[in-house]
Amino acid sequence: MIYHVVSEPTWKAALDKGFYEAPSLATEGFIHTSKQEQVAGVLQRYYKDQPDLLLLHIDESKLTAPLKYELAPSVNQEFPHIYGPLNLDAVINITTI
Incomplete structure (x- = not known):
């Protein structure tokens, strides 16, 4: 299982499109994700005091991108x-942060 932090409005837009592309996919070529033990550090470093955050629980065996x-x-x-868009069926759970 891997994890990705996203704002609720951004996730809702992805649901409408049928897939998710983080801004980093265009700028860095990939979507940043974390292992469970890394999530707290990522939240502290990059998302402190940001509202409306969701944590996507991603089953890596269901990914269609590398x-x-x-x-x-x-x-x-x-x-x-x-390294590519996140297919929505790989997201098996979503929790509010």
Whole structure:
């Protein structure tokens, strides 16, 4: 299982489109995701005090785009990156943050 943080309005727009593309897909070539033990750090570093956040629970075996684990030198940890749009059926649960 991997996880992705998204705003509720952004997720609702993805549901209308039928797939999800984070802004990072256009700028960096992939969608940032995390392992469960990395979520708290990601929230603290990048989403502090942001309202209306959701945590997508993604079954990586259902992804249609390639998944690669790559080192983030700033925190010296490997993070999962999705190299393409996120197919909605790979999201098996959504929790409010």
